[in-house]
Amino acid sequence: MLLHVCQQMIGYTDILTEADKAIGDGDHGIGMARGFEAVSQKLAAGSYASLDQLLKTAGMTLITSIGGAAGVVFGTWFRDGAKNLGGVTALDARVLAAWLADGLAAVKERGKAKPGEKTMVDALEPAAVTSSQVAAAPLDEALAAVTEAARTGMEATKDMIASVGRAKALGERSRSHPDPGAVSTYLILKSMWEYAAEVMAPGQ
Amino acid sequence: MLLHVCQQMIGYTDILTEADKAIGDGDHGIGMARGFEAVSQKLAAGSYASLDQLLKTAGMTLITSIGGAAGVVFGTWFRDGAKNLGGVTALDARVLAAWLADGLAAVKERGKAKPGEKTMVDALEPAAVTSSQVAAAPLDEALAAVTEAARTGMEATKDMIASVGRAKALGERSRSHPDPGAVSTYLILKSMWEYAAEVMAPGQ
Amino acid sequence: MRKAKKILNDPRNVVPEMLDGLVATYNGRVRKLDGVNAMVRTDIPAGKVALLIGGGSGHEPAYHGFVGDNMADGAALGNVFAAPTPDIVLEATKAVHRGKGVLYLYGNYAGDILNFDMAAEMAAEEGIEVRTLLIRDDVASGPIENRRGIGGAMLAVKIAGGAAATLGTLAEVVDVTSKALDNIRSISVALHAGSIPETGQFTFELADDEIEIGMGVHGEPGVWREKMVPTDTLVDKMLEFILQDLPFKRGDEVCVLVNGAGSTTNMELLIANRRTLQVLAANGIVVHECVVGSLFTTQEMAGFSISLMRLDDELKRYYDMPIRSFGWTKW
Amino acid sequence: MRKAKKILNDPRNVVPEMLDGLVATYNGRVRKLDGVNAMVRTDIPAGKVALLIGGGSGHEPAYHGFVGDNMADGAALGNVFAAPTPDIVLEATKAVHRGKGVLYLYGNYAGDILNFDMAAEMAAEEGIEVRTLLIRDDVASGPIENRRGIGGAMLAVKIAGGAAATLGTLAEVVDVTSKALDNIRSISVALHAGSIPETGQFTFELADDEIEIGMGVHGEPGVWREKMVPTDTLVDKMLEFILQDLPFKRGDEVCVLVNGAGSTTNMELLIANRRTLQVLAANGIVVHECVVGSLFTTQEMAGFSISLMRLDDELKRYYDMPIRSFGWTKW
Ligand SMILES: Nc1ncnc2c1ncn2[C@@H]1O[C@H](COP(=O)(O)OP(=O)(O)O)[C@@H](O)[C@H]1O
Ligand SMILES: Nc1ncnc2c1ncn2[C@@H]1O[C@H](COP(=O)(O)OP(=O)(O)O)[C@@H](O)[C@H]1O
Numbered sequence A, B: 001m002l003l004h005v006c007q008q009m010i011g012y013t014d015i016l017t018e019a020d021k022a023i024g025d026g027d028h029g030i031g032m033a034r035g036f037e038a039v040s041q042k043l044a045a046g047s048y049a050s051l052d053q054l055l056k057t058a059g060m061t062l063i064t065s066i067g068g069a070a071g072v073v074f075g076t077w078f079r080d081g082a083k084n085l086g087g088v089t090a091l092d093a094r095v096l097a098a099w100l101a102d103g104l105a106a107v108k109e110r111g112k113a114k115p116g117e118k119t120m121v122d123a124l125e126p127a128a129v130t131s132s133q134v135a136a137a138p139l140d141e142a143l144a145a146v147t148e149a150a151r152t153g154m155e156a157t158k159d160m161i162a163s164v165g166r167a168k169a170l171g172e173r174s175r176s177h178p179d180p181g182a183v184s185t186y187l188i189l190k191s192m193w194e195y196a197a198e199v200m201a202p203g204q
Numbered sequence C, D: 001m002r003k004a005k006k007i008l009n010d011p012r013n014v015v016p017e018m019l020d021g022l023v024a025t026y027n028g029r030v031r032k033l034d035g036v037n038a039m040v041r042t043d044i045p046a047g048k049v050a051l052l053i054g055g056g057s058g059h060e061p062a063y064h065g066f067v068g069d070n071m072a073d074g075a076a077l078g079n080v081f082a083a084p085t086p087d088i089v090l091e092a093t094k095a096v097h098r099g100k101g102v103l104y105l106y107g108n109y110a111g112d113i114l115n116f117d118m119a120a121e122m123a124a125e126e127g128i129e130v131r132t133l134l135i136r137d138d139v140a141s142g143p144i145e146n147r148r149g150i151g152g153a154m155l156a157v158k159i160a161g162g163a164a165a166t167l168g169t170l171a172e173v174v175d176v177t178s179k180a181l182d183n184i185r186s187i188s189v190a191l192h193a194g195s196i197p198e199t200g201q202f203t204f205e206l207a208d209d210e211i212e213i214g215m216g217v218h219g220e221p222g223v224w225r226e227k228m229v230p231t232d233t234l235v236d237k238m239l240e241f242i243l244q245d246l247p248f249k250r251g252d253e254v255c256v257l258v259n260g261a262g263s264t265t266n267m268e269l270l271i272a273n274r275r276t277l278q279v280l281a282a283n284g285i286v287v288h289e290c291v292v293g294s295l296f297t298t299q300e301m302a303g304f305s306i307s308l309m310r311l312d313d314e315l316k317r318y319y320d321m322p323i324r325s326f327g328w329t330k331w
């Protein structure tokens, strides 16, 4: 599944470049592409006994390959989100909820961004909240709801004025454009959902 | 008359810029404008007892104000051309012939350019030759012939390959464009003729 | 849309390739760290307080070009306009540390803070004391905590480098550098954008007849946009912002940096410098020295910044020290 | 047609205004001559052989930015891309002369020769001995007598400056400088043109996807035009011309200058430097030192040049001397 996310995110480079050009410095697309390219190489290199090992490795790889604000932010989500996943080996809606909840907490702790400040937090928080509500549902249904929540949160960033990160400087000018990191957050979850629905579900 | 030449040459700035852009570095127009602007200010400043004093001053002023190759070349023509004009006070066809002949000689001596090397010499030489043939004619008629000779010489530079000066470097690429200095030479004489024909002649 | 015209190899390798070319200009006085985009001096004395600078690449010679004698001991390089990752900063930290602690000095950008802070935590786990100072010289970017680091950063690095080469403890170096930072003010003007090698795209658009005062090095918005104006009119406006901000007073002594953004000509910078000195003289401000050059660039961005640092005897002593680096050499 | 976007006052005053701004960066070590666009050192020792350089403006920091300690004693400035007039050169000559004669060192351009020669004649009339050496380092401009002076000129000025600061007679300085000139070779590549402030027009046109190898600093034609290529491919071609021209042989020792034309980024220059050193190493040529920067520009022209100077012990001695000037400082 993570491999699919990597491929998708690399494919979204131009969309994210445009989003960051509009309110930032235009490097978000190449940064995410660089990061998920590195993750897919890491995955190819070794096999992982447990899911938390996999996510921690992926997170650390994002942190050490993306750079900029996004590297730490998204890497922290992936890595620290997995800190309470014990040795689980399969992803289900409950695991997803824990990963998003702990990831969100860690990102907020690290980045000091509050909801409404036009960051990826505005997409990740609704996703985490929804995820905890559908923790008993089948994974593909849960991811469908979580993705929709992230999308709504991402859309909402259009009406926000950036007060954190590079885009902060744009203040008023950032209005009416979505936050690039929020877009990435939505696209990451969307890719997971696609995979769960199209690849895993049929198999179950 | 010289004042009229100054005004005209300043007016030709763009034509000369274009000519030098085509085969040189594009500064001939502003250089000549700078030079003749300086000359007209000199003229305004003081009055001159004799023609040779006037021309020597104008020549020295061109040398010290234009810069580049043209400053020395055109200044030498004006200044050294006047070296045998004793204390003549009025310009006639004979004086014109002496000024062009001595000026040409001095320019060739200083610049080492031979006819056919695509420089102002290719316009000045035919002008000097013609001038010596019409030395007995009225000034306006003489200038008409001299101007026509300079124009023909200037036109001929289109078929030449520059082998002297900044444009030299262009070699083949300089073909089919006239030499900017030759254009200036023609325009200077043309301005003198206009003045002789329109302003002086009627008065005589 | 117009793309940038540049001579490069694979744009994804610009940083390591550029770093090789940069290290080579040091004739062995600096080396690249294996595996990470960081460079450090080869001759850092034992027991020296270390100065580490860094940030995104693409601003050459800033920051990495200011590693050198009486300047920074090392630099951590990110990709173009992207903060260096924590592992790069950590490796560089270990490489420059000589037992007396490390001062992190860099511009106030969210990405840099997130990455340098994470590295500082890792360094602490390894028993390395790290102190951090943020460069916030751009008066056009709002209240002090929001201010960005621009051209004046180079003056801060010079003072910090001199202090780190002279003083015995990290705390003392921090004090002197803080004083320098408190006394530096800058303002910039942008004419056109620089581009990111990997995308070939310019980071912002500005009309052919427009300039923007206070625009950030990545296109962050400034104080206002207006039509082209003559140097003197523009410099007068820019200095108004700086002078009233500190404020600089009659009798103050300063050093001046007129910094080019990349493609702005030396001719324009020198003419701006001329006006700057006229205005300072008219305000009774004494100029100790003025520096003109493109020290902090944004690729081929056009524009320039003016920075002033108010000096006292202590700061002047460090400013006057000879330095030797790719970006700035003085004796 | 696209016009250049620049911040200037009246374009007709760029030279004197720029000169004011330039002299100010010297902190009193250089002064402007009254009435003419020339600058000279304030501390030229009695009995010193004098070195005078100059040419058209617009190439800053060349040439006038290379007046300074162990560099030139003075510079005569023309208008943008136009040789200085004889009176300027003469005034500068008188101001730098200390009884031991004056060396004129400048690029091989018709306008410069005509004006400096006329000044030399006037100086002779005043009893000042003048010797002239032309810089002809551009291998792309045909037979030696036609070759133009480009980036390598700065290496020649460095050697001449060192020699003039050290040796007792004009003849000796001429000998050393001639040897340097015989051992310098350069080649350039152009990406787009610079503009003339007074007309706002670019001096030549080059398609968005085209470069021209060997193109002169004023758009003089080069060896060939081609589509954009990667740095390594381009540098390999450029060095081929230089290496075979001297020719440089296995075991030769050289110093290297990778010079930017104006708006080309340090990043591009440093990556070109990296490849240059790789190629030289592969050819068994020893690099004594490499310098990367925009020392000889043509306004906002994009492109760069590579220069090599073959060294022997004598040239190395002068090359290694510390220098201090606006354009190049070394210790
Ligand atoms: N403090 C923060 N907390 C959470 N997310 C942040 C923070 N700062 C920045 N971000 C996210 O990072 C994104 C920008 O990433 P990117 O463009 O790759 O880095 P940079 O801003 O350094 O160029 C923003 O859109 C925002 O969502
Ligand atoms: N050696 C020479 N002898 C005669 N005329 C010359 C010589 N060199 C240059 N010129 C003239 O000068 C003109 C160029 O003048 P200009 O563009 O003002 O100077 P530059 O070539 O220095 O830019 C040429 O068109 C040519 O007619």
Ligand SMILES: [Mg+2]
Residues within 6 Å of the ligand: A020, A024, A025, A026, A027, A028, A068, A166
């Ligand atoms: Mg960004």
Ligand SMILES: [Mg+2]
Residues within 6 Å of the ligand: B020, B024, B025, B026, B027, B028, B068, B166
């Ligand atoms: Mg010309």
Ligand SMILES: [Mg+2]
Residues within 6 Å of the ligand: A025, A027, A068, A069, A166, C080, C081, C082, C083, C111
């Ligand atoms: Mg960035």
Ligand SMILES: [Mg+2]
Residues within 6 Å of the ligand: B025, B027, B068, B069, B166, D056, D080, D081, D082, D083, D111
């Ligand atoms: Mg010229």
